[in-house]
Amino acid sequence: MSDEEDDIILSELDDEELVQQMFDDLYDGLKEEIEEAVNILLERKWEPYRILTEALVGGMTIVGKDFRDGILFVPEVLLAANAMKGGMFILKPLLAETGAPRVGKMVIGTVKGDIHDIGKNLVSMMMEGAGFEVVDLGINNPVENYLEALETEKPDILGMSALLTTTMPYMKVVIDTLVEQGKRDDYVVLVGGAPLNEEFGKAIGADAYCRDAAVAVETAKDFMSRKHNQGATG
Amino acid sequence: MTNALSQMLESRDWILADGATGTNLFNMGLESGDAPEMWNDKHPDRIQKLYSMAVNAGSDLFLTNSFGGNAARLKLHGAEKRANELSRISAEIGRDVADKAGRKVIVAGSVGPTGEIMAPLGALTHALAVEIFHEQAEGLKDGGADVLWLETISAPEEYKAAAEAFKLADMPWCGTMSFDTAGRTMMGLTSAEMVSMVEKLDHPPLAFGANCGVGASDLLRTVLSFAAQGTERPIIAKGNAGIPKYVDGHIHYDGNPDLMADYACLARDAGATIIGGCCGTMPEHLEKMHEALHTRPRGERPALDEIASKLGAFSSAADGTGDDEAAPRRTRRRRG
Numbered sequence: 001m002s003d004e005e006d007d008i009i010l011s012e013l014d015d016e017e018l019v020q021q022m023f024d025d026l027y028d029g030l031k032e033e034i035e036e037a038v039n040i041l042l043e044r045k046w047e048p049y050r051i052l053t054e055a056l057v058g059g060m061t062i063v064g065k066d067f068r069d070g071i072l073f074v075p076e077v078l079l080a081a082n083a084m085k086g087g088m089f090i091l092k093p094l095l096a097e098t099g100a101p102r103v104g105k106m107v108i109g110t111v112k113g114d115i116h117d118i119g120k121n122l123v124s125m126m127m128e129g130a131g132f133e134v135v136d137l138g139i140n141n142p143v144e145n146y147l148e149a150l151e152t153e154k155p156d157i158l159g160m161s162a163l164l165t166t167t168m169p170y171m172k173v174v175i176d177t178l179v180e181q182g183k184r185d186d187y188v189v190l191v192g193g194a195p196l197n198e199e200f201g202k203a204i205g206a207d208a209y210c211r212d213a214a215v216a217v218e219t220a221k222d223f224m225s226r227k228h229n230q231g232a233t234g
Numbered sequence: 235m236t237n238a239l240s241q242m243l244e245s246r247d248w249i250l251a252d253g254a255t256g257t258n259l260f261n262m263g264l265e266s267g268d269a270p271e272m273w274n275d276k277h278p279d280r281i282q283k284l285y286s287m288a289v290n291a292g293s294d295l296f297l298t299n300s301f302g303g304n305a306a307r308l309k310l311h312g313a314e315k316r317a318n319e320l321s322r323i324s325a326e327i328g329r330d331v332a333d334k335a336g337r338k339v340i341v342a343g344s345v346g347p348t349g350e351i352m353a354p355l356g357a358l359t360h361a362l363a364v365e366i367f368h369e370q371a372e373g374l375k376d377g378g379a380d381v382l383w384l385e386t387i388s389a390p391e392e393y394k395a396a397a398e399a400f401k402l403a404d405m406p407w408c409g410t411m412s413f414d415t416a417g418r419t420m421m422g423l424t425s426a427e428m429v430s431m432v433e434k435l436d437h438p439p440l441a442f443g444a445n446c447g448v449g450a451s452d453l454l455r456t457v458l459s460f461a462a463q464g465t466e467r468p469i470i471a472k473g474n475a476g477i478p479k480y481v482d483g484h485i486h487y488d489g490n491p492d493l494m495a496d497y498a499c500l501a502r503d504a505g506a507t508i509i510g511g512c513c514g515t516m517p518e519h520l521e522k523m524h525e526a527l528h529t530r531p532r533g534e535r536p537a538l539d540e541i542a543s544k545l546g547a548f549s550s551a552a553d554g555t556g557d558d559e560a561a562p563r564r565t566r567r568r569r570g
Contacts, residue, residue, distance in 0.1 A: 070550060073415065073422025074388075078355050113267030113310070116349050118420070140310050142267075166256045168478070169266040169485060196478070203480035212415075 010037050015044065019055050026059035027066075029079025031086040038087040048091045049100035052131055056087050060129035067126075068214035074122065077213070081125030088128060103130065104224040107149045108159035109137030111170040116163035119193060122213040123159060130217045132157075143174045150187065156227065157220055160206075162193040172204035179205065188223045192216060237406045238380040239340050239440055242294065243468055248502050248527050251472060251510025252288035252296040253520050255344070259284060259299075260484065261516075269311045271303045274323040281324065285331040291517040292524030295340035295508065296332075297383055298324035304370045306348035306358075317366075318373035325377025332380075342383035342408065343374030345396060352391040360395055367399030375405050384409035385445050385472070388420040390431050401437035408508070410445040410470050413456045417553020424554040425459035432467065443470025446512045449477055450489060450497040451545045452553075454504050455538060459555050461505030471506035473497060475514035476546075487514025494519040495526035496544050503533045504541075 010033065013021055018037055025033040034056075041051045063080045066072040072080075106127055110120050117139045124134045135153045137145055150158060162168040171191050178184040184205070191206040201209030207223065210216035242249060259270050262280050274281055281299050288296040302308065303324065305317040313320070321343065328341040348366055350358040371382055382405050384396045393409060400407045411419050411428055418424050423431075425444070432442045444456040453473035460469050476489025489497075494511060501509045509527065511519055542548060 070416025070418070070552075070554075073418065074420050075355055075422060078351070111267065113269070118349075118351055164256065166260065166264065166270065167267055169480075172480070173266070200478060200480050 011040050015041070015046075019058070022055045023059040023062055026056070026080050026083050027063055029076065029083050031083040034083045034087045035090060038090050042090075042094075047100075048094040048098055052088075052091055052095065052100070056084055056091075057129065057131050060084055060126065064126055064129070064214035064217055068212060074118065077122060077126070081122070081129060084125070084129045103132050104157060104220060105133040105135070105153065105155040106157040106159055106220065107135045107137060107146070107153050107155040108161070109141040109145065109149075110139045110161045110163075111167055111174065112140055112142045113170060114139065114162045114164055114167035114193075116193075117161070119163065119213070120159075120161040123161065123192060123210070123216045126213040126217050127159075127220060130221065132217075132220065143177045146174050147177065147181075150183070156188060156224060157190060158187045159190045159192070159216070161191070162196070168193060168196060168200070169204075171206070175205045188220075188227075190216060190219060237440075238338065239295070239342075239406065239408070242338060242340060243440065243507065246294075247507070249294045249340075249508045250292055250498075250520070250524050250527060251342075251470070251508050252293045253291075253475070253511035253515025253517070254513050255284065255297065255299055255301060257485065257487070257514050258287065258516065269302055269308065269313070270299055271301075271308065271320045271324065272311065272313070274299055274320050274327065278323070278327055281327050282331055285328055287517045288520060289331060289335050289339055291520035293339070293510070293520055295342055295510075296328065297342050297344040297385070298328045298374065298377075298379060299344070300324040300370065300374060301344045301346035301385070303373075304345065304348055304366050306350055306366055307346065317369050318376075321370045321373030322377035325374045325379040329378030340380045341378065342381050343371070343377070343379030343405075345370055345374070345382055345384045347387050347389075347392060352389055352395070360391065363392060363395035364399045364402070367396045368402050371399055371403035371405055375403055379405075381405065381440065382407040384439075386410070386412045388412055388414075388423070390421070390423050390427070393431065394435065397435045397437050397439070407437075407439050408441045408443075408470060409439045410443045410472060412446045413444050413452065413553070414447040416550040417452065417455065417548075417555075422554075425456045426463055426555045429460055429463040429465050433465070438467070441468035441470050441508050443472070443506065443508070445470070445472035446474055448549045449474060449546060450493070451541050451548050452550075454497070454500055454536070454541050454545070455548060455553055457501060457504045457506050458535070458538070459553060461535070462555075468507040469505055470508040470510075471501035471504070472510045472512045473501075474512045475516070475519055478514065485514075489514060489519070491519045491522035493545060495522040498523035499526050499530050499533070500536050500541060500544065502527060503536050505535065
């Protein structure tokens with residue numbers, strides 16, 4: 001860009017401009033700028049939850065849409081998520097202190113035999129970017145790992161990922177075990193991974209197949225709002 | 235440098251590669267989650283059968299059962315120290331099958347991705363990636379592979395690291411990437427960008443191209459775009475046999491043998507020289523592909539709508555190589 005664009009002094013921007021600038025900085029993956037802006041908003045007495053939802057989640061929503069639409073790709077999203085993480089690191093203890101509402105909680109991992117965790121990591125980051133609490137089981141999870149984590153973490157959502165033809169059937173093993181133990185309906189089960197499709201997701205008994213990390217976030221939000229509605233009426 | 239594949243490329247105007255490894259091994263009893271490479275040692279008879287099925291179906295070239303045979307991948311199964319050994323055995327079995335085929339058949343030593351993100355975004359350094367690929371390359375070379383065959387790569391950095399490793403092993407190679415995200419690789423590389431990357435390599439591949447991804451139509455769009463860059467380097471097309479479906483407890487790909495026969499001829503018309511399948515491609519698909527390439531005449535370079543009408547719709551409207559690409563939504567301001 002041109003030199004005439006002088007350094008922007010974040011603290012000199014008014015709130016609205018600053019939030020817009022944070023959208024840009026998240027898009028460009030500028031971690032230090034995001035951290036600085038979060039601290040400025042805290043000094044201006046913004047509630048931590050408001051910073052999370054209006055600035056960080058707002059900015060990551062734009063990143064997610066452009067990722068979904070094939071305008072941004074994995075490298076840019078990783079940088080954006082990293083910048084988001086910088087902001088979240090500051091906000092996390094404050095959110096707990098202030099008793100901010102919980103968006104939702106997810107346990108996620110790649111299934112047994114699959115070490116391809118790039119997609120899974122993206123989903124984790126984007127889910128955190130949307131305000132979810134994510135418990136990441138990492139790679140190569142046998143059914144026992146999922147069961148144990150569901151027991152201890154009590155999440156709303158179980159996410160499973162597989163990238164290989166040789167590992168995708170294992171998702172069904174996990175779901176079948178949940179059914180056998182009568183726990184299937186306690187969780188929303190989302191599956192993803194390159195070789196999968198919607199039909200596959202349905203055939204193995206998942207609630208939804210998520211084509212990419214942005215769709216995973218939208219789907220998770222959708223299920224959470226349905227859950228809240230049920231809670232309100234029931 | 236002359237070798238079995240470059241000689242074949244000089245004398246033939248199409249070469250039939252093989253089909254799926256994982257799908258076929260499942261049918262022989264591989265359990266979901268297990269490493270196929272372990273069978274090189276435990277069930278060499280089944281690996282021999284896997285290779286023979288491709289050869290008997292008419293393949294001129296087949297890939298060894300070593301896709302996940304690098305240390306980064308085998309680590310998951312506690313076998314990271316066996317990368318060289320398991321790769322070597324996969325090639326030894328292949329050498330034996332090829333030498334008994336009664337005609338010239340190329341043994342291509344399969345090398346898949348590490349599964350890790352390279353630095354600076356991820357933790358895998360260039361030096362370590364080269365070391366991992368080099369170790370596997372030496373095993374495949376010792377086992378008698380004619381060429382090395384890098385496949386399903388999404389990051390240009392990883393492709394370059396493999397090229398460097400194959401130079402250290404002093405082996406000719408081929409390398410394909412997987413274009414599965416709006417016509418680009420997962421890391422955002424377009425087909426045009428791959429061509430320019432390949433041509434800049436110090437130890438370039440004998441042939442390059444695309445494998446796996448999302449269905450045969452997308453793969454051919456990628457091949458057309460490779461050809462449009464004006465490259466003289468032979469192009470590889472190894473597409474999936476349709477889209478995976480879950481039927482009666484196992485994975486089934488919906489592309490039937492006749493569709494794959496059309497795909498093979500369209501791939502040749504689009505500019506590919508080495509043509510094969512990927513996930514879901516069984517011997518019966520290969521037989522039809524072989525027959526079609528043999529008997530049908532070459533055609534004009536197909537248009538996109540012809541590909542879509544014969545093989546199915548594309549997964550995305552564009553592939554990142556046109557003029558009307560969507561620009562980033564936010565103007566990027568630079569500071570400081």
